[in-house]
Structure formats: structure tokens, C-alpha cells
Amino acid sequence: MKTVSSLLNPEWYERYKKISKLNIRSSIYDVTNRCNLRCKGCFFFSSNEHQAAPEENDIKRWEAFIDRETERGVNLAILIGGEPTLCLDRVEAFYKRLSTFCATNGLIKIPRDRFPDMMLGISLWGDEHDETVLRGKDTFRISSQNYEGDPHVYYLYTITPRQIGKTEGVIRKIKDVGLKVHMQLLSNDEGVSGFSWTPEQFDAIRAEMDAMLDAYPDTVISSKYYHEVITTGKMLGRSFGWNECPSVTQPLDHRSPPPKRLIEFIRWASDLHTMHRCCTSETRDCATCKDGAAHMSWVMVNKRAHVRTTRDLQNWIEVYEMFAKLYQFMPW
Ligand code: SF4
Ligand code: SF4
Numbered sequence: 001m002k003t004v005s006s007l008l009n010p011e012w013y014e015r016y017k018k019i020s021k022l023n024i025r026s027s028i029y030d031v032t033n034r035c036n037l038r039c040k041g042c043f044f045f046s047s048n049e050h051q052a053a054p055e056e057n058d059i060k061r062w063e064a065f066i067d068r069e070t071e072r073g074v075n076l077a078i079l080i081g082g083e084p085t086l087c088l089d090r091v092e093a094f095y096k097r098l099s100t101f102c103a104t105n106g107l108i109k110i111p112r113d114r115f116p117d118m119m120l121g122i123s124l125w126g127d128e129h130d131e132t133v134l135r136g137k138d139t140f141r142i143s144s145q146n147y148e149g150d151p152h153v154y155y156l157y158t159i160t161p162r163q164i165g166k167t168e169g170v171i172r173k174i175k176d177v178g179l180k181v182h183m184q185l186l187s188n189d190e191g192v193s194g195f196s197w198t199p200e201q202f203d204a205i206r207a208e209m210d211a212m213l214d215a216y217p218d219t220v221i222s223s224k225y226y227h228e229v230i231t232t233g234k235m236l237g238r239s240f241g242w243n244e245c246p247s248v249t250q251p252l253d254h255r256s257p258p259p260k261r262l263i264e265f266i267r268w269a270s271d272l273h274t275m276h277r278c279c280t281s282e283t284r285d286c287a288t289c290k291d292g293a294a295h296m297s298w299v300m301v302n303k304r305a306h307v308r309t310t311r312d313l314q315n316w317i318e319v320y321e322m323f324a325k326l327y328q329f330m331p332w
Helices: 010-020 059-071 088-095 128-135 139-147 167-176 199-215 224-232 290-301 309-327
Strands: 026-030 076-080 099-103 119-124 153-159 180-185
Touching: 059 088, 076 088, 088 099, 099 153, 128 139, 139 167, 139 199, 139 224, 153 167, 167 180, 167 199, 180 199, 180 224, 180 290, 199 224, 224 309, 290 309
Parallel strands: 026 076, 076 099, 099 119, 119 153, 153 180
Antiparallel strands: none
16 A cells, blocks of 8 residues: 555655644635725626625624634634725734734735734736736736835736736746745636636646746745646546535535535635635636635645655645645745
8 A cells, every 4th residue: 555655755754744744724704895906807806795795893703703713723814805904903803813814915015013924915917917907007016015025925926818928027026026926827707808718828827837936946936736737627637626626615515425625614704604605706617717725725635645656745745835835834
């Protein structure tokens, strides 16, 4: 029988041991239904999740809710919205209680004296032109001024088909302001013309993502296996989709047979009662879903399937390490 130790040399086994000590239990929280942008293709607004429930405005109720979440075993809060930085008191309530990651468009600078080491992922949808088409402004110009050189910040670069051949320019800009970058792919939830993927474009962007990782290893936080899985939607011959997705809210998950999944994962709406179906859009077709976190979690929850060959297990380790770095469970 293949075992982890039989497949790994001492160096890789050490890496494996480091991540196997991590017991990450994440959930996702809509901090607010509001945003200071309205991006075309935003999964939150395009699926009307901003109207799913009214926001809870009483900070005491947020604090009590977060305490219940920690008792439930959550040790990583992923804050999304809307734009979480519009409600810093709610963000602070999380930050004071557990490891907290905050997704933001970076237009509002969070005060570092209040949040000294909170990890931020700044959304970026391409170069100035694509950002203006899809989001109404060149957000990088503002977010990069707000966060230049910040060691607890990375760009979450959502690559669109129009970015093929242009990613290096974006990554170099990020490198030049002393920040890191992680890449994922646009799912084009609102069907914006020219922003849906073809199979050839997936091949091209996979090659480009690999080349960027090779050329900018200190800036790009990624792995080639992740590039393969997200562009092909395949892992070990299996296809990503509803039957395999690990990021479905547990109390709403009645799939049979049950797939490997994130333990106790819930995505909460901002009324602190309503649950959304999954980590992304309630209305998205799973067949076209390119959610980056769902794909990396898919790999992570399927460790046993990767205890097959040395390369498969190393791939699994690299994806796990990538996740751990992005959520500050490991240094860059
Ligand atoms: S900044 Fe984020 S939450 Fe706001 S509209 Fe754009 S994608 Fe949606
Ligand atoms: S839309 Fe994506 S993340 Fe949501 S259930 Fe479907 S595959 Fe999973």
C-alpha cells in the first residue's frame, strides 16, 4: 500500500508534516450588502445576494455571533461582502476573536494601527482598460497607493480572457509596489460580451500562469497544479462541479453520495441567520464555475486520492502550502 512517507523524500516529508499540523476550519461572512463599486460580473450583486437578507446593524449581535462561530470550531474567518471596509467595527469584531482574512477592493485604506497584521486580498480584474470596462475605474491606481509594500496584502487577480498576453504587465506592476499576487479566473456571471472562456483560451492562460510563476516566484503565490486544475476543471480524471464541490454550506448540503468537503463550512449572509448555498454566487452554474478557492479546496480535501504517486502527493502539498500562505497560516 502507498503511504505518505513511502512517496516522499525527507525534505518533502518535512513540508508535509508542517501542513498536516494545520487544522484549518474556515467559513465565509458577508460583512455588508453594500459596496463602493458595482463591477460587471460581481457574483454577489449579479445573483441578488445583496437582497437575500437585511444587514444586522447591532455590533453586539455581531460579537455574540462570532463567539458562537468560534465555539463551532471556525478558526479562519473569510470576510467578503459587499465591501467589508465600509464596516470596520464588524471587521474588528472578527479580527479580535479569530484569524481573519478580508477581501477588499482596496479603495479604502484600513488603519494598520487597528488591524496590524490582518491579511487583505485586494481584488484586481486586469489592466487599467479591463478594470475600467468591468469596474468603472482603474482601482489599482488607488489600492496600490494605499497598500504599497504592506507585508500582509496580496492582489487577488481575477484573470479574464482579454488578459491573455497581458498578465506580465499586471504582475510586474504589482511586484514594483512590493506586493504579492494570486491568480484566479473570471466566471463571467453576467455574460459580459468578450469575457467568456473558450477551451483554447484556457490552454493559453494556463501556459501563461505557469510562465508567470517561473518568472516571478517571489511575487506570484501559486502552483502549477492549481493552474492545471482550475483551467481544465479536472483533478485525477474527475470533473469539478456540483457533485464534487467542497465549498457548499454544510447545513444545506444534501448531496448523495456526499463528496469530500470542507468541514462545518458555512457562508453566512449579513443578517447572521441566512445561509448562502456556497462560497460564491447562489445562481452560478457549477459547470462554468471557476472559483479559485473552491478549486484549491477541492484539491486539499482530497488528500487520500493524491497518495498515489510522488508527483501527485507533491502537487497536493504545493496547493495546501499555497492556501496556507494566502490565509497566513504559513509565511510567504
Ligand atoms: S468590489 Fe467586489 S463586492 Fe464590490 S461590486 Fe466589485 S466584485 Fe462586487
Ligand atoms: S457555483 Fe462553484 S462554488 Fe458554488 S456550488 Fe457550484 S461549483 Fe461550488
